[in-house]
Amino acid sequence: MRAHGRGHGLRALSRWARCLAVAGLVAATAACSGPPPNPNPRAAVPLQTVPVDLQRYMGRWYVIANIPYFGERGNVGSYAEWSLRPDGRIDDAYVYRPERFDAPLKRMQFVDSVVAGSGGGEWRVRLFWPIYVSQLTLYVDPDYRVTLLGYPDKSLGWVFSRDPDMSDADYRAALGRFEAMGYDTSRFRRVPQFPSQLGQPGFQSPGDGN
Template sequence: MPVVDYVDLDRFMGDWYVIATIPTFLEKDAYNPVETYKRDNDGTIATTFTFNKGSLDGPSKVFRPRGFVMDETTNAIWGMQFVWPIKADYRIVYLDDNYQQTIIGRNSRDYVWIMARTPSISEQDYTKLVDVVESLGYELDALQKAIHAK
């Protein structure tokens, strides 16, 4: 799975709204999904994934995995640890020049996340990002658009 040439980690930090995903079991029936990254002093990435379960006003769920940069040449390959000692494959496979839209993929092509700094993007941008997902070998039948409160 190819990754971007380089990620400026400081620019990548902050909130990313999930626009579409092939969801993990944790994300099924997630509304308002947002992933937030913050660099810690030890070089790891404190991650907070929040969403409402079942509906826009459903109960709030929060997960706090930790990201580990696995390739310091590109900063684009991470291990995402939900449970010690397992670090799940997490690859930044697309990132626009302005750090406003990204795609996170996995070598196994089982999950993917299209994310943006805003809760919605233009249909033109969405189509372009879906085309990238397809070009990476993903089955688009499983891709689901996320729903955010307006």
């Protein structure tokens, strides 16, 4: 029993060490490759969330564009799937193909919590315990077909759509909303949802990022 307890303790310590290593890597990446200064004159204006009908908000959302970062850089055909749990939290799946459309689908699973008093517009996303990040809903259209998500310091942003394709006019309108909120919209790149979009101007490529 004593040996078994010691082995269990060593395995737990090993898991904790791996978590700390990943957290350290995230912190080091942010420190060494942070975003360039935001030239938008409204850069310092705090972001404001919008209220969200969580039942209508659930389901699949395709990633139309984002500010590339190491967690999503180079992925294609990506989308999020949100499902409301009985306890009020949200199962959050990020599904993608790495770099190529013939690559197998990969899936990352998170658990999100709605911040009290936010009207459903701010979520705490648990990457892994004890690391959480904030996700802000900055806009959702009346039909719940397009939504814009952001991060408090405006270093990250996403354009989501219920459809995998978005017209250039609608995309420009989405960037206009981000511009009005103080984002540096030159940093956004569209995410290929179809093979024909690979290599096209304005679309993310595997080497693109902060």
